[in-house]
Amino acid sequence: MDQNTYIEQAAAHFRALLTEQLNRQARMSQGSPAKDFSRMERIVIGLIPGDGIGPILMAQARREKLLAAELAVGRVELRDIEGLTIENRTAQGKAIPDEVLASIKDCDVLLKGPTETPKGGTLESANVAMRRELDLFANVRPVSVPKLGIDWTFFRENTEGEYALGSRGVEVPGMLSMDFKVTVPAGLPRPPLTLPGPTAKPMWPSSPRPTL
Numbered sequence: 001m002d003q004n005t006y007i008e009q010a011a012a013h014f015r016a017l018l019t020e021q022l023n024r025q026a027r028m029s030q031g032s033p034a035k036d037f038s039r040m041e042r043i044v045i046g047l048i049p050g051d052g053i054g055p056i057l058m059a060q061a062r063r064e065k066l067l068a069a070e071l072a073v074g075r076v077e078l079r080d081i082e083g084l085t086i087e088n089r090t091a092q093g094k095a096i097p098d099e100v101l102a103s104i105k106d107c108d109v110l111l112k113g114p115t116e117t118p119k120g121g122t123l124e125s126a127n128v129a130m131r132r133e134l135d136l137f138a139n140v141r142p143v144s145v146p147k148l149g150i151d152w153t154f155f156r157e158n159t160e161g162e163y164a165l166g167s168r169g170v171e172v173p174g175m176l177s178m179d180f181k182v183t184v185p186a187g188l189p190r191p192p193l194t195l196p197g198p199t200a201k202p203m204w205p206s207s208p209r210p211t212l
Contacts, residue, residue: 003172010170017165021182024164028135028186035108042074046081046107050126054113061111079107084126086116095129104130128166131158137187160187 037043047062049055062078070076083100096104104110115126130136139156157163160183169179 006172013170017168017180021164021184025184025186028184031135031186037108040108042077043070043109044077044079044107045109045111046079046104048081048084048104048110048112050084050113050115051086052114052116054115057113058111079103081107084112084115086118089115089123089126090118093123095124095126096133101133104134122167124166128163131163135159160184 045067047058049058067076071078081100081103083097083103088097088100089095112130117123117125117127137157137159139158141154141156143150143152143154161181162179164182164184164187165180167179169177171177
């Protein structure tokens with residue numbers, strides 16, 4: 001394949017990506033407010049076993065009878081979501097098959113087991129695709145070691161920058177590889193995030209989001 005053909009293919013690819021990201025910006029600008037779980041009469045929790053030890057972990061989670069009181073009065077529903085397996089994702093050639101994504105979006109909360117990402121090939125990580133589809137913009141990791149005086153919370157960017165497109169760049173075999181970093185205005189400001197606990201306080205003001 002000659003250089004001009006690669007350039008034409010890359011231009012068409014970039015046009016598609018640009019259109020997609022402009023549509024994402026428009027969709028995020030018109031997004032609905034976050035759910036207030038304290039005011040919801042019923043909360044649906046989707047259970048996604050995933051791959052490997054995922055089904056074992058999910059079975060144990062059910063044995064623990066989590067949220068037993070809420071389940072008993074119908075405040076919470078546990079809903080099984082099948083199909084987010086490496087076999088099904090590979091067969092359909094999609095990080096999240098359409099029917100699985102539809103079931104996920106019908107839930108309010110997800111409890112998800114591990115999912116495998118194939119080595120090599122072009123199949124995207126299910127986690128990366130889920131963050132983007134559900135706009136899960138922050139990975140929040142609290143770390144507490146009282147005896148060492150450690151009470152930290154780490155925030156990691158999930159959907160902007162390099163995470164927006166993952167590995168959907170351009171490659172000219174044996175010559176170059178190029179990835180894209182994307183930032184849209186609607187993805188930067190977010191409402192304050194208040195951590196739970198007796199000393200709860202806003203930790204994330206409405207300003208450009210940090211990337212850790």
